Structures are given as structure tokens and as C-alpha cells.
Amino acid sequence: MRVPGPADTVTPRHTRGQERVITGNRQASWAFADAYVAEDDALRWARDRAREAGLRSVSPSAGAALRLLAATVDAKAVAEIGTGTGVSGIHLLHGMRPDGVLTTVDTEPEHQQSARQAFRAAGFAGNRARFIPGRALEVLPRLADAGYDLVFCDGDRLEFPEYLTESMRLLRPGGLVVFEGVFAHGRTVDSGPQPTEVLRLRELLRTVRESDELMPSLLPVGDGLLCAVKR
Numbered sequence: 001m002r003v004p005g006p007a008d009t010v011t012p013r014h015t016r017g018q019e020r021v022i023t024g025n026r027q028a029s030w031a032f033a034d035a036y037v038a039e040d041d042a043l044r045w046a047r048d049r050a051r052e053a054g055l056r057s058v059s060p061s062a063g064a065a066l067r068l069l070a071a072t073v074d075a076k077a078v079a080e081i082g083t084g085t086g087v088s089g090i091h092l093l094h095g096m097r098p099d100g101v102l103t104t105v106d107t108e109p110e111h112q113q114s115a116r117q118a119f120r121a122a123g124f125a126g127n128r129a130r131f132i133p134g135r136a137l138e139v140l141p142r143l144a145d146a147g148y149d150l151v152f153c154d155g156d157r158l159e160f161p162e163y164l165t166e167s168m169r170l171l172r173p174g175g176l177v178v179f180e181g182v183f184a185h186g187r188t189v190d191s192g193p194q195p196t197e198v199l200r201l202r203e204l205l206r207t208v209r210e211s212d213e214l215m216p217s218l219l220p221v222g223d224g225l226l227c228a229v230k231r
Contacts, residue, residue: 030061033221037064042090042122049085049114057084058154058180062222063091066152066178069227070095073176075149080104081136081163082154086115088180089129090122092152102129103143105155109133140166148172154180157197160204168213171230177214179204183224 039047039060050057058066066088070078075096080089083106093102106112112131119129132139136155140163151167153160160179167177182188182205187198205226208216214228 033061034059042118043087045121046086046090046118050087053085053111055084057087059222062180062225063088065219065221065225067091067095069176069178070150073149073174076100077148078102078150078152079143079148079170080152082106083112083115083131085111086118088152088154089115090118093119093124093128103132104129105132105134105136105139107133107135137162140170143170145169146172148175150176150178152178157181158200160200161207164204164207168230173230175230177228177230179226181223182226185223
């Protein structure tokens, strides 16, 4: 039997009454999940800076999931692609070990400066984060093989398949790779014509699902978190 892929349109086999209940409660459930873990002043400041810069940030529920995932693998070394203004980085640092170091990469040094301020406001010492400006595909090859417990990818979605290749080299066995925004606001599962960005996301989803080296899960938080453990 063929397993439906992300490009397929799948109609749930619920009764009409069940469909109404699920649809009616979904938005309320997502809002409840976003409000479940309170964010502090440092996170709100970082979100405000992202909004002013026109940047997307992980949702509060996706941030809480990142925090949980970092804690689950007892992360000491995390690589982040896409620093932004520090929203995801704060969540990751909260989940990491007290002596853990976040290596975060971004093409915009001014965004990293905002993140540096946000990390400081959140109470993290300066040596807890290493900021590297530059394009991810130029920076990642310089990072150590099998040197990371978690790699979080929130950069250029057109490059997500290449980030996966680099992540497999960077991660230790048992490490986690996480991709943000894989739902693309519902376009990933839309059967109509889609831009290249969405086609690349579908390619990523298929590759991760079919890989013998990864144990994947797709978390419906924020705009979708694709997570996979390196075997």
C-alpha cells in the first residue's frame, strides 16, 4: 500500500459531525498551545525586534517544543541556522545544559546584534552563544563533524535539503535535526501549483521520511516542525 505523501490531498474519513468538531476547535487549540508556556520580557523584546525588521519568528508553542527537544537530548552543543533576533535561540538555550553553547549563523550581523542583546536580557552569559555571520552553506562546512547534539534549521527554505546533508555530518548519533516552517502556511499539502520553495519543502519531507538513517516526526506546532533523530 502506498503511503500518502505531502503532495497528496488526503480527505479524513470522519463523519460530518466529527469534522465540524475538529475544525471548530483547531484554532482554539493552537491558541491554547501558544499561551500554555508563558514567555518572559526578553522573548517579547526579541519578538518585537523581529516584527520591526519584518522577520518571522517561531511561535511560542514551537519555541516551547524547541526548548523541550534540547532538554530531551541534554544538548551541550547546538547549531542554529537563522539567528533572527534571538527568539528561537533563547528557547534553545533554556533547554540546553548550563554549560552548553549555541552556535548560531545568520547573513545579517545587525540581526545577530539584536539577538546578542536578547540573550543578555534573558540572563545568559556571553560565552553561551557563538555568533557567526555568513551564508549557512558557506559556514556549516567549517563546523566539526559529529560535534552537535541538535541542529535547528530556520534559514532559507530553498536550501533546506542542503541543510539536511550538512546536518547529517554535524550531528552525533542520537542527535536531532529540526526544520521550522515546513507547513508553509498550508501550501505544502495544497494540491494546486506551488512555488519552488514549497516544492523544496516537499522534497525535504520525502527525503527525511524515506531515510534509513533518520527516525522522523512532524509536529503540528507553529508552522510545522519536522524533527528527526539520527540513528
